Amino acid sequence: MKIAVTRETRDGESRVAMVPELVEKLTALGYEVAVEPDAGRAAQFADDEYVDAGATVDDSALDGADLVVSVQPLPTETIRRLPKGTATISFLPTSQEEDVVRDLRDCGITSFAMEFVPRISRAQSMDALSSQALVAGYRCAIVAAGMLRRFFPLSMTAAGTVQPATVVVLGAGVAGLQAIATAKRLGAVVQAYDVRAAAAEEIASMGAKPIDLELDTLEGAGGYAREMTEDRAAKQRELLAPYIAEADALITTAAVPGRRAPMLVTREMVEQMKPGSVVVDLAAETGGNVEGSEPGEVVRIGNAQVWGGRNVPSQMPGPASRLYAQNIVNLVELMTDKGQETDEENEGRPAAFAPDFDDEVVVGACVTREGSIVHDGTREAIEGPQPAETTREGENQ
Numbered sequence: 001m002k003i004a005v006t007r008e009t010r011d012g013e014s015r016v017a018m019v020p021e022l023v024e025k026l027t028a029l030g031y032e033v034a035v036e037p038d039a040g041r042a043a044q045f046a047d048d049e050y051v052d053a054g055a056t057v058d059d060s061a062l063d064g065a066d067l068v069v070s071v072q073p074l075p076t077e078t079i080r081r082l083p084k085g086t087a088t089i090s091f092l093p094t095s096q097e098e099d100v101v102r103d104l105r106d107c108g109i110t111s112f113a114m115e116f117v118p119r120i121s122r123a124q125s126m127d128a129l130s131s132q133a134l135v136a137g138y139r140c141a142i143v144a145a146g147m148l149r150r151f152f153p154l155s156m157t158a159a160g161t162v163q164p165a166t167v168v169v170l171g172a173g174v175a176g177l178q179a180i181a182t183a184k185r186l187g188a189v190v191q192a193y194d195v196r197a198a199a200a201e202e203i204a205s206m207g208a209k210p211i212d213l214e215l216d217t218l219e220g221a222g223g224y225a226r227e228m229t230e231d232r233a234a235k236q237r238e239l240l241a242p243y244i245a246e247a248d249a250l251i252t253t254a255a256v257p258g259r260r261a262p263m264l265v266t267r268e269m270v271e272q273m274k275p276g277s278v279v280v281d282l283a284a285e286t287g288g289n290v291e292g293s294e295p296g297e298v299v300r301i302g303n304a305q306v307w308g309g310r311n312v313p314s315q316m317p318g319p320a321s322r323l324y325a326q327n328i329v330n331l332v333e334l335m336t337d338k339g340q341e342t343d344e345e346n347e348g349r350p351a352a353f354a355p356d357f358d359d360e361v362v363v364g365a366c367v368t369r370e371g372s373i374v375h376d377g378t379r380e381a382i383e384g385p386q387p388a389e390t391t392r393e394g395e396n397q
């Protein structure tokens with residue numbers, strides 16, 4: 001059985017889906033691992049390191065592969081040359097990639113989306129949204145510290161005392177908590193706000209001060225946030241304004257699954273910030289938490305420099321790839337029939353890539369299979385609602 005690792009081709013993508021250090025985990029499961037030349041180059045992994053780890057590196061890596069792993073969805077021309085029944089694992093934001101999903105369906109590819117791996121405790125080690133959010137959160141705090149022309153920590157020196165910077169973090173999910181922890185480690189005074197009930201305790205556990213706006217919490221399905229009404233959003237903005245005006249750095253990481261990022265900070269609120277202040281908007285790519293932020297750009301609003309995130313995990317491609325590759329290894333292991341280990345009668349039978357579609361993690365992550373879109377939300381978005389089942393003759397209507 002062969003697993004192919006592609007060289008990413010999308011603009012701005014520096015990560016790679018497998019790192020040399022983890023190749024051995026796949027070969028130990030019985031797979032042959034084939035890597036496209038220069039696949040790891042942008043993440044500082046050389047072809048030789050893959051070869052030393054037991055992989056082959058050549059242009060025909062995809063030929064005869066049973067499974068193709070990548071970070072971004074595969075390009076159309078690659079999908080179209082894969083034989084029917086080939087499996088793919090990648091990020092696959094289906095609402096933005098409808099054409100890719102149609103191609104995967106029409107080519108009979110069994111595709112799995114890392115975004116759809118259920119966030120249950122058994123699948124935590126396969127949760128690439130969390131692993132990449134961790135990288136993004138860290139990076140946001142470092143960017144804020146780097147852009148701010150003053151110290152994060154309190155410094156008491158013979159020449160006098162330098163006051164610490166004040167950092168406000170909005171959204172305290174995986175990325176926000178990592179941004180808080182990093183800013184705290186750098187010595188800033190950190191305050192944070194999130195709409196979820198559990199957030200205040202999580203913020204405090206990172207050593208930051210939860211901002212209490214005395215508004216109702218907004219808990220949705222699965223412990224995620226719910227979308228705000230416009231009234232509530234306006235009230236939240238009004239109550240947050242003084243905290244933001246006082247901040248030296250503002251980091252925003254708020255998101256609501258499946259929706260545009262909530263607009264938490266207006267241009268007017270940023271204009272109230274002090275000279276030299278910095279805003280880092282991790283959500284810039286998905287609509288922006290801050291009015292006027294631009295993905296991949298630094299714009300000036302009032303006195304503040306506003307940095308908009310664009311594929312932020314890819315800005316730290318080494319560790320982001322390492323974590324993503326471990327998520328992939330864990331998912332592949334779940335989908336591997338370990339052959340001789342599990343079947344005495346067939347002793348010596350090699351391991352096989354054999355996803356068990358009765359497993360909720362496998363079925364949850366699957367987008368297309370055997371020529372159909374099997375992920376309900378994606379199918380409905382692309383093909384429309386399922387027609388009502390036709391009633392057989394003679395049955396009650």
Ligand code: NAD
Pocket residue numbers: 119120121123124127129130133170171172173174175176193194195196223224225226228253254255256257262264
């Ligand atoms: P996310 O990226 O969807 O959202 C980021 C944060 O933004 C969330 O904490 C959300 O509450 C917050 N937010 C949304 N609207 C907001 C608003 N108007 N104002 C302020 N904040 C707002 O979330 P995430 O980081 O993927 O995770 C969110 C939750 O899921 C957390 O409770 C996390 O612990 C949990 N989680 C569980 C698992 C698991 O069980 N395997 C894995 C990852 C995350």
